[in-house]
Amino acid sequence: MALVAPTLTYLQLLEAESIHILREVASEFERPVMLYSVGKDSSVMLRLAQKAFYPAPIPFPLLHVDTGFKFREMIEFRDRMAAEVGAELLVWRNESAIAAGTNPIALDTKRCCGLLKTQALLDGLNHYGFNAAFGGARRDEEKSRAKERIYSFRDKAGQWDPKQQRPELWNLYNSRIHPGESIRVFPLSNWTEMDVWQYILQEDIPIVDLYFARERSMFVRGGSLLPIEQSFVARPTERPQVVRSRLRSLGCSPCTGAIRSDADTLPKIIAELLSFRSSERANRAIDHDQDGSMELKKREGYF
Amino acid sequence: MAANDTVLNFEARKPLEGGVEFSLSDFLAEEHARDLLRFSTAGSVDDGKSTLIGRLLYDTQSVYDDQVRSIEGKGTTGAGIFDLALLTDGLRAEREQGITIDVAYRYFSTPNRKFIIADTPGHEQYTRNMATGASTASLAIVLVDARKGVLTQSRRHTCITALLGVRHILVAINKMDLVEYEERVFDSICADFTAFFDQLGDLRPPHLNFVPISALTGDNVVRSTATMPWYAGPSLLELLQSVPAADAGASDSFRFAVQRVLRPDHNFRGFAGQIAAGTIRPGDSIMVLPSRRTSSVRNIVTFDGDLPVAQASQSVTLTLTDELDISRGDLIVSPESPVATTRHLTASLVWMDEKPLDLTRRYLLKHTSRIVQAQVIAIQYSLNVETLERVPAATLNFNDIGMVEIESIQPLTADSYSTNRITGSFVLIDAVTNLTAAAGMVRKMNAEASTTMTNIVTAAHRVERWGHYGAHIHLTGPVDFADAAERALFLRGAFVVRPERPSQETIKGLTAAGALVVTHIISDCQTVTFGNEHAAMTNVDDLLHFLETYSILIRGSKA
Numbered sequence: 121m122a123l124v125a126p127t128l129t130y131l132q133l134l135e136a137e138s139i140h141i142l143r144e145v146a147s148e149f150e151r152p153v154m155l156y157s158v159g160k161d162s163s164v165m166l167r168l169a170q171k172a173f174y175p176a177p178i179p180f181p182l183l184h185v186d187t188g189f190k191f192r193e194m195i196e197f198r199d200r201m202a203a204e205v206g207a208e209l210l211v212w213r214n215e216s217a218i219a220a221g222t223n224p225i226a227l228d229t230k231r232c233c234g235l236l237k238t239q240a241l242l243d244g245l246n247h248y249g250f251n252a253a254f255g256g257a258r259r260d261e262e263k264s265r266a267k268e269r270i271y272s273f274r275d276k277a278g279q280w281d282p283k284q285q286r287p288e289l290w291n292l293y294n295s296r297i298h299p300g301e302s303i304r305v306f307p308l309s310n311w312t313e314m315d316v317w318q319y320i321l322q323e324d325i326p327i328v329d330l331y332f333a334r335e336r337s338m339f340v341r342g343g344s345l346l347p348i349e350q351s352f353v354a355r356p357t358e359r360p361q362v363v364r365s366r367l368r369s370l371g372c373s374p375c376t377g378a379i380r381s382d383a384d385t386l387p388k389i390i391a392e393l394l395s396f397r398s399s400e401r402a403n404r405a406i407d408h409d410q411d412g413s414m415e416l417k418k419r420e421g422y423f
Numbered sequence: 424m425a426a427n428d429t430v431l432n433f434e435a436r437k438p439l440e441g442g443v444e445f446s447l448s449d450f451l452a453e454e455h456a457r458d459l460l461r462f463s464t465a466g467s468v469d470d471g472k473s474t475l476i477g478r479l480l481y482d483t484q485s486v487y488d489d490q491v492r493s494i495e496g497k498g499t500t501g502a503g504i505f506d507l508a509l510l511t512d513g514l515r516a517e518r519e520q521g522i523t524i525d526v527a528y529r530y531f532s533t534p535n536r537k538f539i540i541a542d543t544p545g546h547e548q549y550t551r552n553m554a555t556g557a558s559t560a561s562l563a564i565v566l567v568d569a570r571k572g573v574l575t576q577s578r579r580h581t582c583i584t585a586l587l588g589v590r591h592i593l594v595a596i597n598k599m600d601l602v603e604y605e606e607r608v609f610d611s612i613c614a615d616f617t618a619f620f621d622q623l624g625d626l627r628p629p630h631l632n633f634v635p636i637s638a639l640t641g642d643n644v645v646r647s648t649a650t651m652p653w654y655a656g657p658s659l660l661e662l663l664q665s666v667p668a669a670d671a672g673a674s675d676s677f678r679f680a681v682q683r684v685l686r687p688d689h690n691f692r693g694f695a696g697q698i699a700a701g702t703i704r705p706g707d708s709i710m711v712l713p714s715r716r717t718s719s720v721r722n723i724v725t726f727d728g729d730l731p732v733a734q735a736s737q738s739v740t741l742t743l744t745d746e747l748d749i750s751r752g753d754l755i756v757s758p759e760s761p762v763a764t765t766r767h768l769t770a771s772l773v774w775m776d777e778k779p780l781d782l783t784r785r786y787l788l789k790h791t792s793r794i795v796q797a798q799v800i801a802i803q804y805s806l807n808v809e810t811l812e813r814v815p816a817a818t819l820n821f822n823d824i825g826m827v828e829i830e831s832i833q834p835l836t837a838d839s840y841s842t843n844r845i846t847g848s849f850v851l852i853d854a855v856t857n858l859t860a861a862a863g864m865v866r867k868m869n870a871e872a873s874t875t876m877t878n879i880v881t882a883a884h885r886v887e888r889w890g891h892y893g894a895h896i897h898l899t900g901p902v903d904f905a906d907a908a909e910r911a912l913f914l915r916g917a918f919v920v921r922p923e924r925p926s927q928e929t930i931k932g933l934t935a936a937g938a939l940v941v942t943h944i945i946s947d948c949q950t951v952t953f954g955n956e957h958a959a960m961t962n963v964d965d966l967l968h969f970l971e972t973y974s975i976l977i978r979g980s981k982a
């Protein structure tokens with residue numbers, strides 16, 4: 121034996137596991153789709169999909185649930201990436217709720233998410249008849265996610281019952297569902313935030329520029345930096361200020377806070393992450409407006 | 424131990440200095456040198472499992488401050504004290520009941536190793552989750568409360584862990600602070616446990632370690648402390664760091680289950696999958712099972728370029744030098760050590776469904792990327808996981824473990840579980856409810872019964888040829904419906920018969936010969952009856968789906 125295979129790194133093992141999952145789902149479900157949220161996790165998931173089926177094209181479309189409050193840069197990036205990888209891109213919006221002026225100030229964040237994200241997602245999946253949807257969620261993100269299966273079973277109403285989840289042993293996934301039921305699949309389940317950043321660096325994966333520190337106009341409210349994309353976010357006396365800042369996770373502009381940062385390169389982001397002492401979702405309004413709020417959302421059908 | 428020694432103060436955590444010069448290349452080099460250890464934790468309720476994991480995460484700085492703050496003053500501890508168990512106890516239902524009810528996965532790392540923890544529930548009702556957590560683990564921490572000693576639950580956990588092929592058992596004797604850190608207590612628990620461990624016989628994992636700890640105070644969890652001078656061994660984390668990482672099996676015989684055939688154009692035909700064992704290089708000869716055709720590897724194709732070599736755990740795409748008919752579910756192996764192909768196997772089952780095992784029914788058996796129909800034809804014994812007694816059993820109930828004989832309709836190519844956890848494992852799925860009914864581990868691939876070696880055409884051969892079992896279905900509805908149903912079945916290659924004057928005798932004779940007998944009466948509503956099952960049908964697709972659901976038609980067997 122001349123050639124000895126080198127030991128696999130932790131990232132290679134994660135990558136191989138995710139590719140295995142992507143291939144299983146694409147082969148066992150009639151109508152799979154990838155939920156593409158434009159964030160860093162979606163960017164990694166999209167690259168893994170390219171890898172899983174290379175040299176064949178990605179055998180399922182991408183679906184973006186657009187709340188109407190996504191950053192302009194996210195929308196541009198989304199369209200560019202879909203074209204670049206040659207994937208079919210579907211966009212779904214809850215037009216009637218958007219037309220009715222739904223926003224997180226008029227309603228509370230919970231009901232706003234319910235209409236613009238959860239409802240839109242369920243409607244979009246129904247409209248196209250998708251029965252398996254990939255999501256970029258990771259188990260290290262939030263406590264209730266730690267128990268999420270890789271194949272997360274949803275009933276006919278798209279809802280999640282933590283007690284009805286199927287056991288998952290080895291790398292064997294049960295893909296049997298009745299008509300009308302569906303599964304959400306999380307190929308990045310075992311990745312941590314740090315793994316995602318390192319993989320982005322190692323693989324040179326494009327990400328939205330909002331992740332990098334730039335001089336940006338923000339409303340400054342106490343310790344929070346609020347993007348100025350939507351003017352209704354501002355309180356009467358607030359005026360935008362230019363702050364060197366970046367976003368740590370990308371959501372809807374009214375509910376995603378920025379952080380003060382000098383990290384304008386991937387290595388600097390990784391260094392910053394190592395020194396960080398709060399989790400990435402801490403800057404998102406949706407997770408902590410109620411104890412266990414993520415779990416409640418998931419039961420209702422949210423990712 | 425004074426109460427305030429147990430108070431965790433996160434200001435005391437060593438912060439990473441913001442101004443420290445950061446060398447990315449050093450950091451990445453360190454990252455790349457890291458290997459991976461998956462371990463599971465098991466213990467009875469209240470042994471301190473959640474506290475221990477919270478402690479490991481906290482002391483290795485794997486939790487963020489907002490997560491720590493969010494649990495301050497909650498749980499069973501007082502204000503200002505962090506109940507570390509809350510860092511890992513996620514679900515609302517659990518918080519309400521105050522118990523852990525589902526497997527939770529946790530992540531932390533040290534400079535030389537990344538860890539994935541499968542935190543499995545201690546409640547007896549959820550034993551199936553313990554098997555789930557252990558299925559991918561290389562090591563298991565069995566937690567024992569120093570005040571209680573080795574309980575039936577500890578034995579149960581150890582047995583399940585051993586059954587699932589975990590090679591390292593680390594017994595953490597917890598709450599040493601409540602027994603005055605006494606060596607005597609530790610020693611007697613070690614002796615008790617070892618006695619039980621030795622009874623495991625064949626299943627006995629090769630490595631066993633003991634460590635006395637206090638999850639609450641942190642003694643011997645991350646660092647050794649002065650509280651137990653009589654213990655000279657490594658701390659729990661030191662043990663976790665020192666056991667060899669999972670041997671992925673790069674030196675074993677090559678095993679590769681085809682997940683998908685990639686055919687982007689007429690020139691390319693690649694077989695995508697994850698290598699289950701062994702190492703492969705272009706030019707290596709291979710054998711495809713179950714067809715036993717041989718060829719050799721042309722290229723190992725990946726998005727990042729063709730590889731000169733690939734090994735166990737990698738997901739790759741193989742192209743071959745010959746045009747072989749290969750599809751999803753086939754196994755590509757090294758021709759020097761082919762895998763046994765048979766329809767008869769002996770296996771351990773962990774029953775995971777509330778509906779008990781039914782020996783008269785067929786289940787779907789998923790093994791690697793292949794799904795076949797299978798029936799459990801006999802139960803050799805059920806294992807009492809507390810006493811390790813083998814008891815005769817008529818069925819297996821929720822959480823039972825047994826040794827069974829399985830007969831599958833289509834042949835399976837499998838290794839024994841002790842040889843390979845991927846090619847030696849399977850799950851049984853209830854085809855009606857779609858629930859995962861059991862986890863299986865192949866113990867023995869048995870030779871085909873002698874009849875199949877002769878020229879006699881067996882029922883199984885017929886099923887394989889026609890893609891369905893012999894059965895009688897009765898339809899109501901317009902004549903068109905019955906005609907369309909017959910045609911659809913015929914096009915699928917079914918041996919479908921519509922007798923003109925169907926006597927009971929004719930029907931019986933035909934179904935015994937493997938035919939799908941269709942009888943019909945004209946009516947306004949379209950329905951189907953099969954045995955005691957009765958359902959309304961909107962169209963022929965519904966009917967086909969019904970027949971698949973009741974395992975009459977074999978799903979996907981014919982286009």
Ligand SMILES: Nc1nc2c(ncn2[C@@H]2O[C@H](COP(=O)(O)OP(=O)(O)O)[C@@H](O)[C@H]2O)c(=O)[nH]1
Pocket residue numbers: 466467468469470471472473474475499508523545597598599600601636637638639640
């Ligand atoms: N004194 C003492 N108490 C402990 C120790 N470990 C856990 N506990 C306590 O035991 C109780 C049960 O712990 P928990 O981690 O929730 O147990 P689990 O059910 O196994 O997850 C809690 O009140 C803990 O604070 C220990 O080492 N010493």
